Amino acid sequence: MFKLKFILPLALFFALVILLAVGLRLNPREVPSPLVGRPAPAFTLPSLLKPEQSITPDIFQGRVSLFNVWASWCVACRQEHPYLMQLAREGVTLYGLDYKDTREAGLGWLDKLGNPYRQVLFDESGKAGIDWGVYGVPETFVIDKQGIIRYKHIGPITPKDWEEKIGPLVRYLEKQP
Amino acid sequence: MIAEAGHLALIFALLMAALQAVFPLAGATLGMPAWVGVARPAARAQSLFLLIAFGCLVQSFVDNDFSVLYVAEHSNSALPLFYRIAATWGAHEGSVLLWATILGLWAGAVSLFSRGLSEVFVARVLGVLGLVSVGILLFILFTSNPFERLLPAPLDGRDLNPLLQDFGLAVHPPMLYMGYVGMAVPFSFAIAALLSGSLDIAWARWSRPWTLVAWAFLTLGITLGSWWAYYELGWGGWWFWDPVENASFMPWLMATALIHSLAVTEKRGAFKAWTVLLAIFAFSLSLLGMFLVRSGILVSVHAFANDPERGLFILIFLGLVIGGSLLLYALRAPTVKDHARFHWFSRESLLLLNNVLLVIACASVLLGTLYPLVLDALGLGKISVGPPYFGSVFTPLTAPLFLLAGIGPLVAWRQGNPSRLWRQVRWLIPLSIVAAVVLTVLWFDIGQIATVAGLSCAFWLATTSLLPLWQRFRHRKGLGGLRQPLGYYGMTLAHFGLAVFLVGVTVSNHFSIEKTVRLETGESATLGGYTFLFEGVREIEGPNYTAREGLFTVSDGDRITARLRPQKRFYPVQRNVMTEAAIDPSLARDIYVALGESLEGDAWSVRLYVKPAIRWIWLGGLLMMTGGFLAAADRRYRLTVKDETIVTTPA
Numbered sequence: 001m002f003k004l005k006f007i008l009p010l011a012l013f014f015a016l017v018i019l020l021a022v023g024l025r026l027n028p029r030e031v032p033s034p035l036v037g038r039p040a041p042a043f044t045l046p047s048l049l050k051p052e053q054s055i056t057p058d059i060f061q062g063r064v065s066l067f068n069v070w071a072s073w074c075v076a077c078r079q080e081h082p083y084l085m086q087l088a089r090e091g092v093t094l095y096g097l098d099y100k101d102t103r104e105a106g107l108g109w110l111d112k113l114g115n116p117y118r119q120v121l122f123d124e125s126g127k128a129g130i131d132w133g134v135y136g137v138p139e140t141f142v143i144d145k146q147g148i149i150r151y152k153h154i155g156p157i158t159p160k161d162w163e164e165k166i167g168p169l170v171r172y173l174e175k176q177p
Numbered sequence: 178m179i180a181e182a183g184h185l186a187l188i189f190a191l192l193m194a195a196l197q198a199v200f201p202l203a204g205a206t207l208g209m210p211a212w213v214g215v216a217r218p219a220a221r222a223q224s225l226f227l228l229i230a231f232g233c234l235v236q237s238f239v240d241n242d243f244s245v246l247y248v249a250e251h252s253n254s255a256l257p258l259f260y261r262i263a264a265t266w267g268a269h270e271g272s273v274l275l276w277a278t279i280l281g282l283w284a285g286a287v288s289l290f291s292r293g294l295s296e297v298f299v300a301r302v303l304g305v306l307g308l309v310s311v312g313i314l315l316f317i318l319f320t321s322n323p324f325e326r327l328l329p330a331p332l333d334g335r336d337l338n339p340l341l342q343d344f345g346l347a348v349h350p351p352m353l354y355m356g357y358v359g360m361a362v363p364f365s366f367a368i369a370a371l372l373s374g375s376l377d378i379a380w381a382r383w384s385r386p387w388t389l390v391a392w393a394f395l396t397l398g399i400t401l402g403s404w405w406a407y408y409e410l411g412w413g414g415w416w417f418w419d420p421v422e423n424a425s426f427m428p429w430l431m432a433t434a435l436i437h438s439l440a441v442t443e444k445r446g447a448f449k450a451w452t453v454l455l456a457i458f459a460f461s462l463s464l465l466g467m468f469l470v471r472s473g474i475l476v477s478v479h480a481f482a483n484d485p486e487r488g489l490f491i492l493i494f495l496g497l498v499i500g501g502s503l504l505l506y507a508l509r510a511p512t513v514k515d516h517a518r519f520h521w522f523s524r525e526s527l528l529l530l531n532n533v534l535l536v537i538a539c540a541s542v543l544l545g546t547l548y549p550l551v552l553d554a555l556g557l558g559k560i561s562v563g564p565p566y567f568g569s570v571f572t573p574l575t576a577p578l579f580l581l582a583g584i585g586p587l588v589a590w591r592q593g594n595p596s597r598l599w600r601q602v603r604w605l606i607p608l609s610i611v612a613a614v615v616l617t618v619l620w621f622d623i624g625q626i627a628t629v630a631g632l633s634c635a636f637w638l639a640t641t642s643l644l645p646l647w648q649r650f651r652h653r654k655g656l657g658g659l660r661q662p663l664g665y666y667g668m669t670l671a672h673f674g675l676a677v678f679l680v681g682v683t684v685s686n687h688f689s690i691e692k693t694v695r696l697e698t699g700e701s702a703t704l705g706g707y708t709f710l711f712e713g714v715r716e717i718e719g720p721n722y723t724a725r726e727g728l729f730t731v732s733d734g735d736r737i738t739a740r741l742r743p744q745k746r747f748y749p750v751q752r753n754v755m756t757e758a759a760i761d762p763s764l765a766r767d768i769y770v771a772l773g774e775s776l777e778g779d780a781w782s783v784r785l786y787v788k789p790a791i792r793w794i795w796l797g798g799l800l801m802m803t804g805g806f807l808a809a810a811d812r813r814y815r816l817t818v819k820d821e822t823i824v825t826t827p828a
Contacts, residue, residue, distance in 0.1 A: 006510045009454060010503040013461075017496050019547070022554045024472060024488050104782065108774035112754050 035141075035149045040067070041131040048098050048106050048120040055121050060147035064173045065093040066166070067141040068117070069129065072098070072105040074137040080156030081113050087162070088116035092170065096120040099129045099137055142166060144173045180245045183233025184324040187274075190226035190281065191314040193219050197284070197307030201300035205372070213296050216303040217288040223310060224285035227278040234274060234323055235265050244330035247271060247323040253336035253750050255721035263347040264337045269471060269487075270323035272350060276467070277313045279351075279358045284310065287362060287387075294383060301369035302362075309361055312494045320487045336721065336750035345405030349398060353425060356395025357463040360428055362387040363435065364460035367453045368502055371509045376449045381442035384456070386809040388439060389667075392432045393805030399425050400798030408760055413691065413769055413786045415794055418567045423546045424466030427539050431459040434535035436805075437528050445590055447517035447525055450510040451532070457506060461499040462539070468495055469546070520592035527585045527593075531578065538574045545570070579634040579679060582672050583641030601648075602641060609636035631683030639676035642669050667808025671801045678797025684790035691786040698779050705787035707768060708732050714772075714781065722746045724757075727772050727781065731761065741770045767791050 035041070040057045047053040060067075068084065070077040088094055096117035098106040103122060110120070123129055132141070142151040151169055153161060197219035204212025234247075238261045243249040251268050252261055266275040284306040291299045317323070363384045370380040402425065407415045416422065435455040442452045472488025519525040545566050587598055613632035617625065646669065650659055694702040698713040712728040724746040731738045739761035746755045758771040766789040773782030 003511045006450070007507045009457075010500070010507050013499055013503055016465075017492065017500070019551060019554060020468065020492055020495075023550045024492060104774065104776075108782075111774065 035133055036152060038149060040141075040143060040147050040149055041128075043121070043128045043131065045097075045121040045123055045128055048096075048103065048110075048122040051103070051122075055119055057147055059095060059119055060143045062145055063093050064145055064170050065095055065118075065143050066170075067095045067097065067143055069097045069099050069132065069134050069137050069139045069141075071101045071137050072109040073101065076156045077138045078113070080138050081116075083157060083159065083162075084116040085114050087157075093118055097128065097132075098122050099134060100124070100126040140166075142169055142173070144176065179233050179236050179240070180242065180324040180326065183230045183237070184322065186226045186230035186233065187314065187318060187322075187324070190223050190230060190277075191311065191318065193223035193226060194307045194310035194314055197223055198304050198311055199307075201307070202304035202372075205297045205300045205304070210296070213300040216296075216300040219307070220281075220284040220288040220303045223307070224278075224281035227281035231265075231274055231278040234271060235262055237324075238262060238265050241334070242330075243332070243334050244326055244328060245323075246325045246327040249327050249331050249334045251337050252334040253721060254333050255750070256334075256337055256342070257720050259347065260337060260342050264341070266350050267337050267341045267346055270317070270321045272354075273313065273317050273321050273471075274323055275350065276354055276358055277310065277317060279354045280306065280310055280313060280361060283359055283362055287365075291383075298369055298373060301372050302365045305365035305368045306361060309365075309498060312498065316487075316490050316494065320490050333750075336748065339722070339746065339748045339751060339753050339755045340409065342721075342748075343405065343409055345401065345409060349401040349405050352394055352401055353398025356391055356393075356398050356432075357425070357428060357466070359387070359391025359394055360432060360460040360463050362391060363439075363456040364502070367456035368505065371453060371502075371505050374509065374512070376453065376509075376513045378443055378446050381439050381449075381452065382814065385436070385439050385443060386811075386814045388432065388436050388456075389805050389809035392429075392436055393802045393809065395425070395429050395432060396798055396802040396805060399429055400795050400802065403798070404795045407791070408758055413689070413758075413771075413784075413788065415685075415791065418545070418564050420546050421466075421470050423542050424462075424469050427542050427546075428459055428462040428466065430535050430539040430542070431455060431462050434532045434539075435459050437535075438532050441525055441528050445517045445519070445525055447515055447519065448529070448532075449515055450506075450513045453510065453513075454506060455532070455536075457499070457502045458536075461495075461502075462543075464491075464495050464498060468492060519590070522588070522593045522595055524585060524588045524590045524593065527581060527588055531581055531585065534574060534578050534581070538571060538578075541570045541574060542567070576630075576634065579638050579675065582675060583638045586645065586668065586672070587641065601644065605637060605640045605644070609633045609640065612636050625687055628683055628687045631679060631687075635676045635679040635683065638679065639673055642672035642676065645669075662811050662813060664808045664811035664813065667804045667806070667811070669804070670807060671804025674797045674800025674802075674804060676797070677793050677800055681790050681793030681795075681797055685788050685794065689786060689788040689791070691784065693773065693782060693784050695776060695780055696783050702783070702785060704785045705766075706733060707738065707787060709770065709783075709785055711781070711783065713779065714775075717744075719746065721750065722748045722755075725772070725775070727770075727783070729759070729770050729783075731768055731770075739768060741768070743770045743772045745772045745775075762792060764792050764796075765789065 040060055042057060044054050044056050047055055059065075066087075070080075084094060094117045096119070098120055101122075101124065103124070106120070106122065110117075121128070126134075132139075138156055140153045140157055141149050142153075144150050150173060151166065153166060157166065196215055200212040200219070201216035204210070204215070237245045237248050238252055239258065241248070241252065241254045241261075243252075247268070247270050251271075252264050256264065264271075266272045284303060287299070287302060287306065291302070294302075366380060366384040366387070370376050402422070403415045406417065407413070435452065438448050438452045438455050441448050468488065468491045472491060517525070548566075584598060584602065587601060610629070610633045613629045613636055616632060617628050646659060646661075649661075650656070690705050692702065692704050696702060696709075696711040698711060701708050701710040703709070708731070710730045710732070712730060714725050714727045717724050717726050724744040726742050726744045729741045729743070731741060741759035741761060743759040744757040746757055747753075748755065756771050758769055760770075761768040766787055769786035769788060771784045773784055775781055
């Protein structure tokens with residue numbers, strides 16, 4: 001009764017359903033980074049707002065901070081941005097890295113949507129992005145008081161991510177010396 | 178009260194859908210005429226209740242009833258009435274309700290326009306549609322109820338996403354859903370045919386007009402979406418290979434294969450099992466698209482509220498509907514006998530080739546869409562597949578389709594005559610190439626191989642599709658030779674539309690020019706022979722936004738071509754800035770101006786585009802749609818339906 005060629009569509013469909021089910025269960029944003037547990041990679045980058053000023057990883061010393069990689073061409077960043085503004089208002093320290101962007105577009109973005117960052121680094125060529133292992137934008141690193149990367153989040157930060165993962169980690173790190 | 182009435186109507190619609198599914202399907206199997214008779218009234222009652230529910234939601238938006246959570250989240254008292262109505266389907270909950278309502282309307286239409294079919298067959302078709310309805314309505318009631326209350330009610334709503342505050346929202350989703358959901362009708366015909374075990378030619382004839390109408394709506398919906406993205410997103414592009422666009426494009430490719438394969442099944446009795454499979458695939462891809470868009474499994478520019486629980490529900494629904502259908506197919510298809518014989522050079526063979534190419538093209542889009550997910554699921558990292566993949570994989574697959582579409586209609590059924598075909602078309606081949614070269618060189622000053630190839634294909638398709646009409650006109654010496662059925666004209670128009678579309682794609686892709694400039698008031702820039710004089714920016718006040726509006730005078734030599742007023746709008750409720758591009762459209766070229774950022778002083782960064790022939794893309798889409806509707810209106814489908822009443826006896 002059964003013939004292989006007529007069962008083939010069903011078999012392919014089952015493979016697809018399994019893939020989709022795995023895709024649903026898996027948190028696609030969670031990719032372990034080899035950088036976790038290591039000090040932030042060295043860099044000397046110009047500030048986006050003050051081109052003559054250069055910034056080094058020293059900025060991370062002494063306070064727990066979030067290091068957010070963004071770009072004006074990134075749609076998901078636009079979605080994330082209002083929440084970053086809210087976190088900044090709540091007193092979270094945010095540093096930004098404007099990745100593979102033009103200064104004009106980056107400044108226009110901050111002008112238009114607000115600036116939640118204490119400092120914004122400008123990485124026009126994307127070289128610093130490679131050192132940080134940036135897959136896609138937005139990505140956010142949690143960095144402790146010693147400048148060591150503690151967590152990497154891929155994709156926009158949602159209130160749920162903050163409440164369940166990032167927020168508790170930041171509060172924990174703040175209690176450490 | 179209105180929201181509760183809507184909620185209640187939804188529950189009644191679910192009950193009707195359950196009646197429409199259970200009794201007719203059981204009655205058809207057990208041979209109980211009374212149960213079979215439930216199908217039509219239940220389907221009509223279901224569409225009525227869905228219309229009531231949908232009307233209640235529209236009314237809640239019109240009344241600014243912010244005690245309804247969905248209204249509060251997606252509307253605002255300052256939002257103009259037109260957008261408040263369109264906002265009904267501006268987000269997840271309302272758009273699923275629109276989906277369900279349209280499914281109800283299709284089922285209602287089947288119940289009305291199926292008098293010639295046997296009662297048992299109609300009962301099965303409506304029963305299958307009822308089952309699909311039950312799934313969708315359960316999904317709405319359990320995971321996405323648009324009538325949920327928010328108490329205490331907020332003073333005002335959070336406003337509609339400014340991107341959606343546009344005429345496009347009013348027309349694009351309803352037309353697209355008419356197409357998507359319309360694929361449920363040929364699907365149900367196919368399943369009904371598998372259930373009854375009579376995969377005959379009549380089944381194909383009944384399916385054809387429904388499939389053509391759904392296909393025409395889908396074509397229109399995609400065309401409108403592309404046009405909307407072009408003018409609203411302010412990037413100047415018309416197709417982005419975004420997962421959500423792909424989700425609508427895959428069913429279109431499959432439906433296109435289906436309307437061609439249905440023609441073979443109806444006319445020649447061949448490819449029966451294959452046609453059934455295509456009908457299942459077309460609707461399956463509609464459902465898969467719904468899953469991809471609403472589960473948050475892929476990253477897309479179309480922001481629907483993403484929720485893994487909804488994703489799981491749709492996945493289970495998808496598994497039951499598609500898995501069940503394919504299982505039925507695996508059981509029943511082997512018993513289908515194809516007696517039709519045809520030569521390797523015949524219209525059947527060419528249409529089979531068309532089908533294979535379309536299915537492969539569709540598979541390549543599916544692969545590109547799911548590839549990031551596959552890598553992610555295997556733990557190989559996150560990537561995104563962009564236009565380069567689709568450009569290099571999809572284009573070579575479609576090129577033979579354009580060539581085939583030209584000769585397909587010229588080749589006879591069963592056995593074609595290659596030398597006759599050659600005599601007919603031999604002078605069209607050099608003509609197409611020469612015309613393309615001449616046009617490229619004369620009009621645009623540059624000769625590019627891709628452009629010449631694209632335009633040659635387009636001329637080839639345009640001339641070959643009109644060739645039979647020309648020959649008839651000549652041989653019969655006049656207009657009498659042009660008396661052909663509507664179906665024939667529909668096909669010709671759709672193929673011609675495809676050629677028009679191809680001209681638009683080729684010319685606008687290769688000859689569009691753009692420039693970003695810094696302009697102060699009184700300065701001008703030139704692009705493509707046009708001078709853009711920037712006359713400054715003024716503040717204006719919209720109903721629910723404030724805007725800065727630039728004035729540009731575009732001139733071509735001494736003559737003023739257009740005055741364009743692009744805007745930069747600020748929507749205070751969503752604290753969102755929107756770029757409204759200004760366009761001077763014409764068939765020859767679009768002039769497109771978008772305000773960038775305000776720079777120091779009264780200077781602005783401004784983006785200028787001149788895009789030749791880009792309108793032809795959508796004109797081609799509209800011609801294809803018209804072709805679909807024309808073909809569906811062919812008298813044959815109405816006549817044969819009456820003949821069938823005598824021939825068909827209940828299974």
